Amino acid sequence: MKKNVIIIGAGHAGIQAAASLREEGFEGSICIFSEDADFPYQKPPLSKGYLDGSQQKNSIMFRSEAWYENNQVELKLGELVDKVDVSQNTVYATSGVYTFDFLVFATGAYNRALPIPVTGEDQPLYLRTMNDSDYLKVALDQENVQDILVIGGGFIGLEIAAYAAKSGKKVTVVEYQPRLMQRVLPPMLSEHFAAKHKAYGVDLRMGVGVQALNQDSRWNASLSTGETVAADQVVVGIGVLPSQNLAEQAGIKCSNGIEVNEYCETSAAGIYAIGDCALHPNPFAGGGMVRLESVQNAVDQAKAIASTICGKPMSYHQVPWFWTHQYNLKLQMAGLSEGYDQLIVRGDVEGDKFSVFYFKNNQLIAVDSINKPADHLQARKWIQASYTPDVQKLADDSIKLNEC
Amino acid sequence: MPQITYIDSDGNKHQVELPLGATIMEGAVQNDIKGIIAECGGSCMCATCHCYIGEEYLDKLPEMEEEEDEMLEGAVAPRTERSRLGCQVRISNALDGLVVEIPQEQ
Numbered sequence: 001m002k003k004n005v006i007i008i009g010a011g012h013a014g015i016q017a018a019a020s021l022r023e024e025g026f027e028g029s030i031c032i033f034s035e036d037a038d039f040p041y042q043k044p045p046l047s048k049g050y051l052d053g054s055q056q057k058n059s060i061m062f063r064s065e066a067w068y069e070n071n072q073v074e075l076k077l078g079e080l081v082d083k084v085d086v087s088q089n090t091v092y093a094t095s096g097v098y099t100f101d102f103l104v105f106a107t108g109a110y111n112r113a114l115p116i117p118v119t120g121e122d123q124p125l126y127l128r129t130m131n132d133s134d135y136l137k138v139a140l141d142q143e144n145v146q147d148i149l150v151i152g153g154g155f156i157g158l159e160i161a162a163y164a165a166k167s168g169k170k171v172t173v174v175e176y177q178p179r180l181m182q183r184v185l186p187p188m189l190s191e192h193f194a195a196k197h198k199a200y201g202v203d204l205r206m207g208v209g210v211q212a213l214n215q216d217s218r219w220n221a222s223l224s225t226g227e228t229v230a231a232d233q234v235v236v237g238i239g240v241l242p243s244q245n246l247a248e249q250a251g252i253k254c255s256n257g258i259e260v261n262e263y264c265e266t267s268a269a270g271i272y273a274i275g276d277c278a279l280h281p282n283p284f285a286g287g288g289m290v291r292l293e294s295v296q297n298a299v300d301q302a303k304a305i306a307s308t309i310c311g312k313p314m315s316y317h318q319v320p321w322f323w324t325h326q327y328n329l330k331l332q333m334a335g336l337s338e339g340y341d342q343l344i345v346r347g348d349v350e351g352d353k354f355s356v357f358y359f360k361n362n363q364l365i366a367v368d369s370i371n372k373p374a375d376h377l378q379a380r381k382w383i384q385a386s387y388t389p390d391v392q393k394l395a396d397d398s399i400k401l402n403e404c
Numbered sequence: 405m406p407q408i409t410y411i412d413s414d415g416n417k418h419q420v421e422l423p424l425g426a427t428i429m430e431g432a433v434q435n436d437i438k439g440i441i442a443e444c445g446g447s448c449m450c451a452t453c454h455c456y457i458g459e460e461y462l463d464k465l466p467e468m469e470e471e472e473d474e475m476l477e478g479a480v481a482p483r484t485e486r487s488r489l490g491c492q493v494r495i496s497n498a499l500d501g502l503v504v505e506i507p508q509e510q
Contacts, residue, residue, distance in 0.1 A: 042445045049447065059426070060445065064434040071436075299443060323449050330471075332449060373471055377451060377478025 002028040005309065006091055006098060008081050008246065009106035010034035011043060013275030013298035015062045017104050018073045020306030028101070030073045033093060037078030038130050039065070044295060046133040047159040048325050052166075053137075057130070084250040086268045102309050105247055105258055105266070105273040106302070109240035109293060114151065120215020124234035127156055139233050140164050148172070149221055149231035151210055153180040155324045157237030158193065162326040165200040172229050173197065174221070176238075178207040184322075184333065186343060189356065189368060196327050196352075205229075242277040242291060255279060257291040262315040264305045272308075274301035283317050284365070284383065285336050296321045319384040321376070328352060332376035335366030335383040344394050346401075347372060355379070357394060364388040375401060406500035413439030413508045422495045428504055429453040429490030439506035446491040448472060452510040453490035454479040458503040462486065465493055481507030 005021060007014045010032050018030050034040065042060045049055035068075055076093065083092040084103065091098045111126045118124065125136050140148065140160075146169060150161045153175030165171045177183075179190040180197075194204055209224040213234060221229045242257040253259045253267035257279030264272045264280060275298035279291045300318040307314035322333045329352060340358035347354030355375040358366040364387070367379030378401050382389065389404035405421040410432055412418060422431040432440035432453070441452035448471055457465060465488065472492045476483050490504070 044447070045445060055446065058434075059430050061434070063436065067434075067436045295443060295445075323444070323447070325447065330449070371471070372474070373449070373451075374474040374477045377475065381478075 003101035003309075004029040004031070004099075005102045005104065006100040007032045007104040007106055008091075009108055009243075009275070009277075010036065010040040010075070010077070011106060011108050011275060011298065012062075012295050013108070013302050014104070014106035015040050016299045016302035017106060017274065017306055018071070019063070020303045021309065022071045022073070024306050024310040024312070026306070026310050030071075031076060031098065032073060033076045033079050033081050033091070035078070035080055036129055036131075039077065040075070041130055042295075043128075044323075046130060047127055047156050047163075050130070051133055051137055051160070051163050060130075081246060084246050086250050086252065086271065089270075101270065103271045104305060105244075105271070105277055106275050106298070107243035107246065107273075107277045109242050109276040111236070112239045112241055114210070114213070114236055114238065116210060116212055118213045118215075120213075120219070122215055124151070124213060124219075124236045126236050127160065136160070136235065140169065140235075141167065145232040146170055147218075147231045147233075149174065149219065149229055149234045150237065151221075151234065152237040152239070153177070153204070153206070154183070154237055154239060155181065157235070158197070158326055159324060160235050160237065161197065161202055162200070165197070165202050166327065170201065170203075172203040172205065172231065174205045174208050174210055174223065174229070176207070176209050180204070180206070181324075184337070185368065186337065186340075186356065186358075188343075188345070189331070189370075192349070192352075192370070193326060193329065193331075196329055200327065240276065240293060242279070244277055247273065247277075259289070262317070263308050263313060264301050264316055265308075272305045274298065274305055280316060282320070282336075284319055285338070290336070292320055294320060294322045319380050321380055328371070330371055330373075332369045332373065333366065334369075334376055334379040335364075337366035337368065340365060342391075344391060346375070346394060346397060357389075359388070359391070362388065378402060406495050406497055406502070408495065408499070409501075409503045410435070410437045411503065411505045412437050413506045424495055424497065426495050427491050428455060428488075428493045428495070431495065432490060432504075432506070437506065439508070439510065440490060441510045442491065448475060448489060448491060451475040451479045451489060454481055454483075454507055454510060455488060455490045456484060456486040456505040456507065457488050457493070458505075459486060461499060461502045464496075464498040468492070479507075480509045 258273035304316040337358040342359040355369040369376040393404040444450040
C-alpha cells in the first residue's frame, strides 16, 4: 500500500520536502497545510528585493500552480491545523480529519512580540508574511511618514532600516544589545554595518531598551535612557520563536524548538520537524543542539527527511549558511562562528570587499564574507570538508584563496 | 513572448514562452525544468542556477557584473565561456529562440 505524507507549513522547508519526496520517487499522496492563504512564496525577499520593489510577487513564488498539479502535491492554503493525534496518526484541520503515515512539522517561527505596554489606536508593524511586507511598504512609502523607528538591530530590523533610509526617511534603530547583530557577528563586522547605517543618516541607539510605546498623533517611544523618540511609524524586529504549539500539545518533546535527532525525527516515530522550528544536533556546532533560521537549513533538512522517508536514511550534516543585504553590503556567512578563538581578515575592508575567517582550536569553523561571493563558496566547501587553510597564507592577500 | 528552449539536466528539451523581464532562472523554476535549484531565490548568492547559454546569443546578453563572475568561479559544474547564472539574465526580445543548457550538477 502506498504511504502518505502530511506536511504542516509551506515555507522553504515544507515546499522542498514535497519536491524532494517526488524527486526521490515517493508515490503516495502529499498534502501541505498552510495557515497563510497566499500561494507558497519565499520569505527572504520580503525584507529585501520584494520590499524595495526589485522583485515582484510572481518572482518570489516557489513553483507554478502547474507544478503542484503535475507532481500531485495538494495544497490546503489558509487552513489551520488544530490538533495532531500521535497515537492515531491523524491531523485535525478546519476542513476535516486526515490520517498520515508520515508527518512533517515545517511550521517555522513566529515573531517575538514587544514585551512592553503599547497604547494607542494602531499597533507597531511586524514582518513575517507577504501580506505584512505589502502593508509595511505602503506604510513606509507614505509621504507624510518621515520618521521611522525600528526596534531591533538584527537582520530583519536592519534590512528594513536600510530600505527606509535609502528611500530618504529619517530612521532611528534602537537595539537592546550593545552592538548590531551581536548574536551572529563579531564586533568588527557589527561596527562595519553600523558605520554604513550612520553614513545613510540612521540614528543608532545601542544598548538601549524601549520601555513603552504610546501613540497619539504620532508614536512616542520611551527609552531606558529616559529619552523619548517620536516617529510616524514603528517597526519591530526583535527575533522569532519556534512554532511548536501543535507538536507540544501532541506530546512531542519540545524546548527551544521541536527536538529532533540527526535524521530530523521527533520523539514520535515517523514524525519529523525541519527548518526554523527544529532544534537539532548540528555537527557544525560541535554536535550541540541548535535551531537555525535560514533557507539552507530548511532546504537541506527537507532533503534529508525526504530521503529517509523513501527508505534511504540520510542524516543532516550540511554546513550552515546565511545572508543579509543592507545597502551595498551583501554579507554571506558560512559555518557557525560562535566560540571562535582566532580570526583573520582578508581583503579590502575600506572598499567593502573582504572576508573574516574564524578559527577554533586551529580549525576553520566559519567565514563571513562581504561582497566576496567566491570566498563564501570556497568557505562552504572547506568547512563541509573539515579543511583548514594555512593561516599564514590566508593572511597574505597576494596568495590566491584556493592555494591557501 | 520570446520562446526559450531549456535542455534540462537529464538532456530533455522543454520549449516555453517567457514574459519579458523574467529571468532564465525564474522561467526554469516556474516551468519545472530539472536541474535549476536556485536556493537563494535569485539574489546572486548561491550559484545553483548555473546554465550554459547558446553560443549565438552570448553577445545579446546583459553584461556580467563582477559579483556574478565571482560566483561562477565557485559553481559546481565546469565554467565555460557560455556560463551564466540564470538569475542574472533577463529575457528580452533579442533572446527569442535562445537555447539554455542546464548542467548535471549545481
